Structures are given as C-alpha cells and as structure tokens.
Amino acid sequence: MTSSTREREPRLDDAEFRSYYGRPVIKRPIWHVPHMPAYLYLGGLSGASSLMAVLARATGRPRLARTTRIAAAAGAAGGTVLLIAELGRPTRFLNMLRMFKPSSPMSVGSWILAAQGGLSAAAAASAVTGILPAAGDAAALATAVTGPLTATYTAVLVADTAVPAWHAGYRELPFLFAGSALASAGAVAMLTTPRADAGPARAVAALGAAAETAAATMLERRLGLVGEPYREGRAGRLLSAARALSAGGGLLALLAGRSRAATVASGLALTAGALCTRFGILEAGRASAADPKYTVVPQRERLDASAVR
Amino acid sequence: MAERMGFFTDTSICIGCKACEVACKEWNQLPDDGFVFEATSYDNTGALGASTWRHVAFIEQQPVWTADGTTGDGDGDGGEKPFQIGPDGRWLMSSDVCKHCTNAGCLDVCPTGALFRTEFGTVVVQSDICNGCGYCVPACPFGVIARREDDGRAWKCTMCYDRLRGGLEPACAKACPTDSIQFGPLDELRERAAARVAELHALGRTEARLYGESPDDGVGGMGAFFLLLDEPEVYGLPPDPVVPTRNLPAMWRWAGAAALTMAGAVALSFLGSSDRLLGRGGPR
Structure with missing residues (x-):
C-alpha cells in the first residue's frame, strides 16, 4: 500500500478498532417508543409531585396539595399501564411481583412503583372525595419515601446494562432524572394550580430545570468517546432541544408568577424539555449499542492499560 | 448440585460446517430466522439471537502485499501482529454460543426469576415464567439473549438442559465432526484447553489464546470458553466484558x-x- 494524499486526513476522534464486519457486539435495548421514555417521564412526574404534595400539605397550601396528589396518582397509574403494554407478555405482568430481587433494578423498581401507585392513588382519592382524610394524609406522607425512589430508580435501571453510554453515565443519570422529574412536576403543578398558590411549584420547576440542564451537560462532556451518542445524531438533537427547552422554561418559571401567559409558556416548555430528555436518553442507548466502537474501544484500552502495568 | 458443566470451543479446528447450528435448531425446535444473504462471508446467520443459539463466524483475512514483497495481515496495519498470514490468506471460523457466565448479567437483572442457575451451573430461561420485559437483552455484555417478537419472550441457549438431565451431551457438541466443540466438566475443559494452547504455542502458533477461561475476568469466568487465533473483537466478542451489576x-x-x-x-x-x-x- 502506498501512501496517498487523497487518503482521508485522520481525525482526532477516529478510534482504531477491529470488529466482526462492523456488527454490534451487544444487543440494542428493545424497549419501545413511546412506552419506555413516556414511562420515565410519568414516573418522574409522579415521584416529584408526591414530594410536593407532602410539603404543600405541611405548609398549608391545600389547592397545591390537591393538584400535586392528583398528578402523582395519574403519573404512577399512566406509567404502570405503559410498562404493562411494553411487556412481551402483558398478561404475565404480575410475575413482576413474583419475587423481590435486589440484584435486579427492575424487580426493586416494580415494588417501588407498586407502593407508589397504591399510596398515591389513596392520597389522591382521599383529597378528591374528602373521605378518610387522615388515611389520605398518611398515604401521602409515605409517598415522601416512595416518590423520590420512583423518580430515580429508573436511572439505575438503564445504567445497569451493558449499553456503554448508559452504564458509564451511572453517576450523572440519577441527577438528570431527578432534575427532569422536578421540572416535570413543577410544570404540571404550575399549569394546574392557581397562580397565587403555585409559588413553590415555580421554584421546584426552576430548580429542576437547572439540575436537569447541569446534569445533561455533565453527561455529554464527562464520558469522552462513550458519551458521543449523547452529542450526535438523533439523540444529540433531542438532548440539545431538551436543554434549550428546559433552560428557557426554567428561566420563564422565575417570571411566571406575574402572568398567565408566562406560566403556560414555561409549563409547556418544561414538559416538552423533560420529554425530549427521556426520549433522547433512549435514543442515545440505542445508538451506543448499535456501534461496536463504543463497546470495543474502551474495553481494548482497559486491557492494554492493564497489560502495560 | 452436579458438577459445573461447560463448553470449550477450540476454534483452531473449526471447519465452519455449521453442523452445530443445524443440530441446535433441530433439537431445540427453533424457528428459522428468515433467509438472509449477508454478502460478507459464508456467514449468513449473522449473530446469536432468540432463535439462533449457535452461530458460526467466518473471518477471511487476506494478505496485503507490501513494496518489499512481504505480506502483512488483512487489516493493512503492517506486520505488527504476532503471526503471519500466508500468501493465500487465512480463514478463522468460530462457533459462538451463550457463555453461561459465572456472574451472568441476564440472570442478575431478570425481575421475574424466569432466568435461573441450573444444577449444572448453566443459565436457563423458564419460558413459562418469562413475561418478556426485555431487561436481560441489553444486560448481556455479549449480546446473546434476545426477545422473539412474535412470541414475546426471551430465549437463549440452554446448553441443552433437557439432554443434560437425560445424561446426554448438548446437540451441538454431539454433532461437531472435529470436536471443535467440546462438552464436559468445566475444570476438566480448562485443563484440556491449557494443554492445547501450550501445544499450539510449541508448534509456533503463538497467536493462540484462551478467551473466557479465567475466573478472574469481568464475568467471573465463562461456562463456555474459547480458544481463539486473533483478538476477541475480530470474532465479534467483547475484549474485556464486565457484568453490569458489578457496579x-x-x-x-x-x-x-x-x-x-x-x-x-x-x-x-x-x-x-x-x-x-x-x-x-x-x-x-
């Protein structure tokens, strides 16, 4: 082979690696769109709404307490329906509660979601009907534990896979999901609660959007080659849209106390941003699994480094 | 518990006949995967999957003639490799299979308990329990297990659990005409594999190496391990797999x-x- 000036200039990000006809080494996640990312969104919405409901009740904001309890119940119920529809054998969904298995984030998550779904439904039912208020309060209080777990276990769920972009992001993903959940719940509460009662919801939305934006930036920057799917292609476009929408919606939330229009714009932008985040994460996982480079190069580097040692 | 059983696949004597693929399909009554022409090699199976539990990989490495009349390998990166490809090139063939890992990602993450560890130390899906959640699929560092979409459940190699219980060896090992696929107690296979590598090295085939035999690797050792003649990634295998649940x-x-x-x-x-x-x- 002679060297030719027509050869492509080597790029810095060109990773030298060998593969079997460019085929992926691992299987890509088979979870469907929109089920899986929509569940991630609804689970986050439910979990963060629960936390807000508890504090709204404790600080004497009945209207906010009521809307957030309903959002928490609706999110958990809708998410559960999506999860069941996602199964290859939906009629066997109860097998999820056949055992409690700490090594499986999906088993742990099924129990968390079952608790969150039941408790948030009880809390919402009590708030809407006015029946058994003490039991409703107790159920709501318990969701202060199950809520944050519902919103964050899903990060462990995706990270505990062989998908390089997900596995390597196990530090950032929980914070991304937590921020996204806060922004989602703050947005829905802003949209459904009278402005005068929605001050804390606006604060939750703004803090959530800030956390979501910061964690997404970390995820894109810290992982090097493995983080490439977060920056490129369809996932990259979804995540940049998410960042713009979340940041914009978060800033608007700071002003949303003054106008109905700003409230609506902020709430919709944050909701769209949170959804883009969730869809972008699934897309990044698919892209990460599809290209053998992301599996082979880091493993080869690890082997070569240990051989030198 | 019975002794841990395993596969040792010695790819240096694989002739690429695909008898293992056929025997597996027949014994386990696996549906066909459609008729695909990959147009890359004699491999028209492609990869392991829900209905493909043995997969024979074909790698054709052609020599690259250099200016001084010597040959490099087919990757065009010069003669840096510890082996020479003859003027006619060389073919690598390897029958891939589920690794039945000591620390199995699929088994760890299965929420229903459908995946379990058998008395032979193998990892098997119970099809009457699997609800098709799909979590095992991206949890496998080797891309072995998959969901059959018309059926909704996850499937993979059982190391012929039914045959093992009946005292028979798995169908693929039984059908292999060159004994490239060897079945037996894992400890025994590891000894046999070490001897085979030493033999090949003595013959000057220093590129021979074992893959997955060490209990110290990222999956705690594989129940099905291999003798390879090139880097694992050339065969489509991850060079340093780690079970995701380790973290x-x-x-x-x-x-x-x-x-x-x-x-x-x-x-x-x-x-x-x-x-x-x-x-x-x-x-x-």
Missing part, C-alpha cells in the same frame, strides 16, 4: 444521593422565601 451498589448510592437532593430541592422551594421571590400569593 450496582455504586449505582444505588448515586441514585440515593439524587433522591435525597430531590427531596432537599422540594423542601427548599417550599420552606425558603420562594413565595416572596416567585409569587404574589404566599401561604395563608
């Missing part, structure tokens, strides 16, 4: 920290001066 405690710690941060952020929003800053209402 699970750390993942839960980070998630716990995020959950607490979330609670803190909500508390701050309610208990701070948020009403004065952000709204006109304020608590009554």
